[in-house]
Amino acid sequence: MLTLAELVVERGATRVLHGIDLEVRSGEIVALIGANGAGKTTTLHAISALLPVRGGRITLDLGEGTAKRLDRMSPAEVVACGVVQCPEGRQLFASLTVLENLLLGAYRRDDREAVKRDLARMSELFPVLGERRNQSAGSLSGGEQMMLAIARALMARPRLLLLDEPSLGLAPQMVDRIFETILALNREGVTMLLVEQNALAALEIADRAYVLETGRIVQSGTGAALLDDPAVRAAYLGLGA
Amino acid sequence: MTAPPFLPGPKAALAMLGAAAVVAFADLYLSTYAVTLLSLVMLNVALAVSLQLTNGLTGLFSLGHPAFMTVGGYVAAILTYPVRRKGFMMPDLPDWLATAQWDLLPATLVGAAVAALLALVVGIAVLRLKGHYLAVATLGLIVIVRVVINNLDGYTRGGLGLSGVPRLTGPWEVLVFTLLTVGLVWRIKHASLGRAMMAMRENELAARCMGIDAFALKLLAFVLGAFLAGAAGALTVHLVSVITPGAYGIPLAFSLVVMVVVGGSGSITGAVLAAIAISLLSEFARPLEEGLELYGLSQVLVALGLILVLRLRPTGLFGSREPAGLGRPRFSGGTS
Amino acid sequence: MSAYYLQQLLNGLMLGSLYALIAIGFSMIYGIVRLINFAHGDLLMVGAFTTLGLASTGLLPWWAIALLVLVTGALSGITIERVAIRPMRGAPQVTGFIATLAVSVVIENGGLILLSGQPRTFLFPEIMRSRVTIGPASVAAVDLVIIGSTLLLCVLLLLFVRGTRMGRAMRALADNLLAARLMGIDVDRTIMAAFAIGSAFAAFAGLLWGGRFGQIDPLIGFAPGLKAFVACVIGGVGSIGGAVLGGYLLGLAEVMFVGMLPPIYSGYRDAFVFATLILVLLLMPNGLLGRPEEDRA
Incomplete structure (x- = not known):
């Protein structure tokens, strides 16, 4: 449904995303995890056309062979295409x-x-x-x-819901409720791209996930596979290998 | 960082000598009109540079210079006014003022101090708030000063204005004042005080985190700017020998802002050059306006030019910089 | 209530209505672009001269003139936004402020060039000058027209911002710019609408101002514009309700100042208004209904 190809994005004079590739398929929950400052929110802002794209493409596949380039649109046009963001904070x-x-x-x-x-x-x-x-x-x-x-x-x-840090600042029971809601909505057919620092919770509900490190995708796979990956466990889940 | 430049660089020294030579030449050979014009241009330079301190370096937005000039001008004029005509012109003056007839220097200093005091009161009220409140408050101050002087006619002769103020200011006094002003602002800019001001202009929060007392610094820049404007007002009155409540108003405030913006916010050289250019332009445009009966045309053109500069080159001609060789260390401040 | 006080009250409400009409635009525009539009007061002058020009042709009925004045004001506001404000978006706040100051200089001096500085007599239908008796007091019909039309416009504006999609978008934009963009609100168009409405109100105030005070010149907009800003500060900049409240409070205070103090102080009227500004900023910088807000370039 959504494809990011070689996406390069800058904030002011600083290059934040150095050419990332990412795909969200219809019906999926895709998680994007990574440390603070890795560029997760920047990715969502670029998709929503809040930031100009310096290189690469953002393509939205509307099915039946039609596709639209989101990287040339205004924020309002992106919303009109059904790509809607629920922002951080x-x-x-x-x-x-x-x-x-x-x-x-x-x-x-x-x-x-x-x-x-x-x-x-x-x-x-x-x-x-x-x-x-x-x-x-x-x-x-x-x-x-x-x-x-x-x-x-x-x-x-939304065809595609972009969720930025839905668990931020919430009490633990509330986090559980929010993630249950997200899962329920997904079952009703809402496709989602989920950005989270709470990697454990995100990977548990995600079909697939990408790991972002200083503006580059360093790893990807199914949620379950990443949960078992020793490097991911050590770096993002605070768990031993 | 190298020590602040206590001595002017070679080019600046040359510029100072050049200015002195121009004044000497005008004083010796040119008409009174030309000498007065030259003095007024120099006063505009001093005004623009003093506003550069407040608006350019510190990032405030004051429109209050005309109010401070008016206050400084009236106070100084009352102090220097010939005693024998005071009873007739200003009947309400208390005895100690009615019998005083001061020299230019002390009168100018007192006029400037009163202007600075006024700035202190307004500054304490407004400088803690966001920038545009200062703009509106200083604009209001222009109106307040005009209204008060209009109504205190026993002290100021009200709307008739004070004429017959002794012509105590000559081109040399103006030159000294202008050079002192430029030198003072230059030294502030290149000392840690000026760097703190510019840091605050760029990012107030960050500057505060580095231990800069933003409010005190703003107040200092605002009050010092007002002091210099008050002194300029006092000198102007004793140059043209007359002052009226509305002599310095919104159009002047706008012209000064234009000089600062076009020259480049924070650039002293820019303000000096812009002040010279714009003063001469409007002086030479005056006969044209009168000939065509299009009063206000030069203001319209200046305003349109300003919008163009803001759109095309928002940092002004010089940004925050000074050309090399004017001071000792070459300094490049933030330009965003 | 004695006739004198009722009279003063009506005078205050009349003046307050005019301030409120101008202040509304100030606040709407500030709320959305976080910018004080210096040229806002000059729209009063534009409205007054448009009225005079249209009325002197003698071809149009008054309701049509009023409508055209609103349209002229809206178009002027849109032009100001396009020329001097939109291009400066993203620049430091001071830049936009200087730009509107320059626009004000252009409008005022342009007015002087085109219309000359000579004050002109404003023509209003004779019926407006007639006196209406209310209880013990008698007021000019024009005062009632001013108060009534201001209230009507305020109600219409309230219905607009509460009940329409564009009105909601305006409030959303003033509340949270990022979220408004994420909802797909067309920021440019919404800003334009705010300028159009606010400026139309100011121009309409010009029509009323000319009708009430009888003489107009190219600089009449300056002082009322600045006073309307004071009204905004009293009510809380950015709040439309605050602008209306501040306008009426300022109008009443000004009339009280002139009416209740010995006549020798009445010359200080304008000084009183701006001294109030400085006092309000010192004591309650957020005004009566305002709230502290984040900066926005």
């Missing part, structure tokens, strides 16, 4: 209500009836959001905010 519209946040998730959509149905569905998926629909997003707890951030991204009806 949640980035909610804190002064707006829960409902308004959800509606902004559907900003690019014109199908009002379907948006209404999706709103109802979000209340089913995350009952607490339905209860607090008229409360400001900033007044929610950390876990509730994370659910709102995911729900807001889902409101765009």
Whole structure:
């Protein structure tokens, strides 16, 4: 579905990604793990067209032989193609209500009836959001905010959901709940690219995974294979070989 | 880092001698008009360079120079005004002021000090906040100063303005003041104080982490700039012998900002050259405007030129740099 | 309430309405691009002269003139954004500020060149000058028109920002730029809309200003523009509700200052307004309804 080929990205004068190759297939959860500063968030920002691409390609396969180059689009056009990001640190519209946040998730959509149905569905998926629909997003707890951030991204009806550090700053039980939710959504057919520092949790739910080190992909494989890999275990899981 | 340049470099020394030669030549051979024009250009240089300290080096955005000039000018003029005409022109003055008739130097210093004091009050209120509040507050200050002087007519003759201020300023006084101003700002820029100011301009958080007291530094730059502007105002009044409440207003504030931006924020050489060029341009554009009856045309052109510079070369002509050979160590500050 | 105080109250509300109309645009624009648009006050002048020009043709009814003034203001705002603000995006904040200052100089001096500095008499329909009796006080009809049309515009704006997609996008953009981009909000178009609406309001204030005070010249926008900024600071810069609140508070305070103190102080009116600014900045820099906000280039 999504292919990154020889992707080179710079932040200001610093080259962060030195030509990475990565693929996400339809229906998968693909995890991108790595240390702080390896370039994980930069990769997602490049896909969402928040950063200019200096080299290489980002291609979105729409099936039936059509494909689009995301690296030449504006952020709004990328969203219109169904590639939606749930950013690090949640980035909610804190002064707006829960409902308004959800509606902004559907900003690019014109199908009002379907948006209404999706709103109802979000209340089913995350009952607490339905209860607090008229409360400001900033007044929610950390876990509730994370659910709102995911729900807001889902409101765009993503083909591909980019998840950046969904476990960041959450209490352990909440992390479990979020990862259960992610897995459940995937079973309903949402394809995901998941960036995580919590490599163990990410690899456990991922179909496949890539390891990013200082702007280069150093390893890839199925989630299970990487969980067993001695180098990965030592470097990212804090476990012995 | 090498020691700050206590002595001017060879080119700067040459420029100083050149300026002195121009003043001497004008003083000896040229008309009063030309000498006055030359003095006003030099005062603009001093004003632009002093604003460079506040806006360029420190990254503040003050539009307050005209207010400080007005305050410095009025205070100094009241101090030097001939005693025999004071009772008629300024009936409300207390006795000790009504009987005082000072020399230019002490009057200028007091005028500058009052301007600096005003800056201190405004600065304490505003400099802790984000930059644009200073811009609006100093703009408001221009209005406040004008309104207050207009209404204190027993001290200032109000809207009529003070005429007949003794002509105590000559081109040599102006030259000395301008060279002192440029030299002072130059030394600050190339000392650790100036580096701290520029560090703060580039990244206030990082500068604070290095132990720089951002607020104190901003206050210093703002108050010192106001002091120099007040002194320039005092000298100007005693050059042209008249001052009115609205003589120095928003258009001047804008011109000075243009000089700093076009010259390059932080570049003293840039400010000097831009001040000379823009002062001469607007002086020579005046007969043209009057001939065509298009008052304001030069301002429009300057403003459009400024927008163009901001779009094409946002760091100005010189960035933050000075050409080599003006001071001893070649210094290149941040240019972003 | 005695007639005198009611009169003063109405005067304050009238002046406050005008400040609020200008302040709204200041705040909307600041909220989204974190930039004080220096040329904003000059749109008042643009609106006033547009009104005068259209009215002196005698061809159009007043409602059409009002509509055209709103459109002219919106187009002027869009032009300012395109020429002086969009190209500076990403540059230090000061750059954008200087650019709007330059635009203000161009508009004011351009006005002087094209229209001359001579004040002109503003024509408003005779009926506006008639007096209306409210209880013990009598007010000019134009004052009621000012207060009424401001309230109408405020309600319309409220419905717009709360109830429409574009309005929501504007608030989202002011709240969180990164998230707004990730939701697919077209940042350029939303900024343009904010400039259009804010500038239309300021131009409409120009129509009302001319009608109320009777004389206009190319520099009339400066002082009200600066005062509207003071109103924004009082209410909390970036908050539309704060701008309206600040506008009315400032209008009432200014009228009280002039009306209740001995006449020798009334000359200090403008000094009072800006001294208030410095005092408010010192005591409550976030204003009444504002909140501390992050920087944005």
